[in-house]
Amino acid sequence: MDHYYNAKDLARFSEIGEEAGPLWQKFNAWYTAVxxxxxxxxxxxxxxxxxxxxxxxxxxxxxxYTESCLENGADTxxxxxxxxxxxxxxxxxxxxxxxxxxxxxxxxxx
Amino acid sequence: xxxxxxxxxxxxAPLASGAEQRATLATVPLARSFKEALAQSSLYxxxxxxxxxxxxxxxxxCNQTCRHCHVDAGPDRTEMMPRDVMEKCLxxxxxxxxxxxxxxxxxxxxxxxxxxxxxxSHAIGxxxxxxxNLTILLLPNYSDLPEFFAEHQVEVIxxxxxxxxxxxxxxxxxxxxxxxxxxxxRLNAVGYGKPDSGLVVNLVxxxxxxxxxxNQASLEREWKRELKHRHGIVFNNLYxxxxxxxxxxxxxxxxxxxxxxxxxxxxxxxNPGAAQxxxxxxxxxxxxxxQLYDCDFNQxxxxxxxxxxxxxxxxxxxxxxxxxxxxxxxxxFACTAGAGSSCGGATVT
Numbered sequence: 143m144d145h146y147y148n149a150k151d152l153a154r155f156s157e158i159g160e161e162a163g164p165l166w167q168k169f170n171a172w173y174t175a176v177x178x179x180x181x182x183x184x185x186x187x188x189x190x191x192x193x194x195x196x197x198x199x200x201x202x203x204x205x206x207y208t209e210s211c212l213e214n215g216a217d218t219x220x221x222x223x224x225x226x227x228x229x230x231x232x233x234x235x236x237x238x239x240x241x242x243x244x245x246x247x248x249x250x251x252x
Numbered sequence: 253x254x255x256x257x258x259x260x261x262x263x264x265a266p267l268a269s270g271a272e273q274r275a276t277l278a279t280v281p282l283a284r285s286f287k288e289a290l291a292q293s294s295l296y297x298x299x300x301x302x303x304x305x306x307x308x309x310x311x312x313x314c315n316q317t318c319r320h321c322h323v324d325a326g327p328d329r330t331e332m333m334p335r336d337v338m339e340k341c342l343x344x345x346x347x348x349x350x351x352x353x354x355x356x357x358x359x360x361x362x363x364x365x366x367x368x369x370x371x372x373s374h375a376i377g378x379x380x381x382x383x384x385n386l387t388i389l390l391l392p393n394y395s396d397l398p399e400f401f402a403e404h405q406v407e408v409i410x411x412x413x414x415x416x417x418x419x420x421x422x423x424x425x426x427x428x429x430x431x432x433x434x435x436x437x438r439l440n441a442v443g444y445g446k447p448d449s450g451l452v453v454n455l456v457x458x459x460x461x462x463x464x465x466x467n468q469a470s471l472e473r474e475w476k477r478e479l480k481h482r483h484g485i486v487f488n489n490l491y492x493x494x495x496x497x498x499x500x501x502x503x504x505x506x507x508x509x510x511x512x513x514x515x516x517x518x519x520x521x522x523n524p525g526a527a528q529x530x531x532x533x534x535x536x537x538x539x540x541x542x543q544l545y546d547c548d549f550n551q552x553x554x555x556x557x558x559x560x561x562x563x564x565x566x567x568x569x570x571x572x573x574x575x576x577x578x579x580x581x582x583x584x585f586a587c588t589a590g591a592g593s594s595c596g597g598a599t600v601t
Contacts, residue, residue: 153520184470213459214466215474217419 152202185214192221193228256425257317259326260500267503268324270554276506277497277582280515286584293524298578300546303570304534307354307595308333308341309548310363311540316385318411318424320458320501322552325358337542337565338365344568346376354535354595356383356548361394374404381407383456383595386435387428398442407452408444409491409595410436415478419460436485445486454489456597462510464521464590465492468598491597494518494586496549518585526592529599532578538565546578548595549587555579 159166177187188210195203211221260268267273290296311332314325333341345353353373360366360382373380382401389397401408410432414420417429424432436453443449455475459465472490479485495501497514505511532546542565545551556563558579561572592599 179467179470183474184467185474209463210466212461212463215414215471217414217416219418 147201149201149205152205155202183214185211185216188214189216189220189224193224195228196225197228197232256315256327257319259317259328260324260503262326262328265503267499267506270552273498273502274553274555274581276502276511277515280512280582282515282519282582282585284519286580286582286588289519289522289585289588290527290580293527295524295527298527298530298533298580300536300574300576300578301533302574303348303350303536305352305354305531305536306341306345306350307356307535307537307548308338308369309356309537309539309551310338310358310360310366310369312358313362314358314385315362315388315391316359316425316428318385318500319504320423320460320495322496322499322501322549323358324499324552329358331540332363333365333540333542335365337538337540338369340542340565340568341538342369342372342376344565345373345378348570350378350536352379352381354381354383359385359388361388361397367400370400370404370406374406379407380404381409384408384410385424386410386412386432389435389438390431395438398438398444401439402442402444402451405450407454408439409454409456410439410487411458412436412455413457413460415475415482423458423460433483433485436479436487437483440484440486445488452488454491455487456491456493458493458495462495462505462508462514462517464494464517465593465598468492468591469601489597491595492591492593493595493597494589494593496583496586498549498583499552515582515585518589521589522585523588523590523592523600525600526590527588529592529594530578530584530587531594531596531599532587535595536573542566544568544573546576549583550579553581553583555581 156166177184188207191203192207192211195207208221267276287296290298312323312325312329313327313332314329315327317326355369361384370380370382388394412420412432413423420429420432421427439453440446442451444451444453457465457471465471468490471492475490476487479487497505497511505514535547537545537548537551539545539551544557544563544565545555546557558577561576562569587593
């Protein structure tokens, strides 16, 4: 194995259930229910998932939810905006800690 | 209308031939064959359950050259159903209890006898469906079609891959979206899609790329909201149809290096419930030259009916056709993936 990520491994996701079948089945049932249409549409959920996939930087999730967004009628303009939302939260999350930095600096400074 | 491309036939491309398409599909490594998938679901051999729909392909001429077209239709195609074949189709309809006529092409409205086929089918009590590309309704000599459709209670099934222009024009040609919206306004103006009008207009969406369509009910809700909000358009149902890996879509899959991945996706998504309800089980497809097929896709792959029964509508015999064995191949995985796919959209709810 000369690299950590292989696109074909996504199709092998269910192998993780081989050592813990009941847990995998519970995860699978819950996961399927989460993405079913409800108060949010399947397209909206796919766009949220795509944003989160970028925030957690999971290449499998990015592949999977790019396809899911397209299947559910989203276009690349909408998907790009979803990635910007994820990026803005990541960037903002770093930046807002600047207040903590300023608090500590103020405490330590004269 | 903007882009019109030469067809595969005009380019003398190898994939213009059904045999070459079948040979190309045969090179794709699959985890199991379609026959094996059917057998593992106790559905092999797949048999017809009857003939509820006579789907008549009146010709390959079209005013558009969509990139995914399974017919390789376009302005340069000249195949048109001859008069004697059309008369025989009408005779079959008149002498059987087949309730529905599904007229397709190309752009079927371009056939000089299209209106006669519709009018006479309606006059003998058949339900008539027309597979319309929408832009045809804006051409000179065709702008009165909405009124004609309404007069004959034609169910109009229109292609529109997305409610936004970018995807629609990408698949169907530059400017097609705006013309399609105008055509839908004209259909709405005569009552199509309006409550209590009895006039039905359904939209068909094919994915614009190498992926499956999403949940049909969910997409329909969104399309109704967006088309109403953006353009004031109403329609009855949205049908999601999976792209078949044949003809121009097959060419694109090969060129974009998506063929194996797409076929794998289709095979992995095989749904026995969808296989149970495939459209070929209650449809009979007639080619422009009268040859008979299990579906319009088999027609384009030049896969005629199996067995000792009639090969042409000219030798039609319902008894030999009603429960025929369906001819299948790897392309059939497109109709059985996920929620299934047919000319009436998803087959599993």
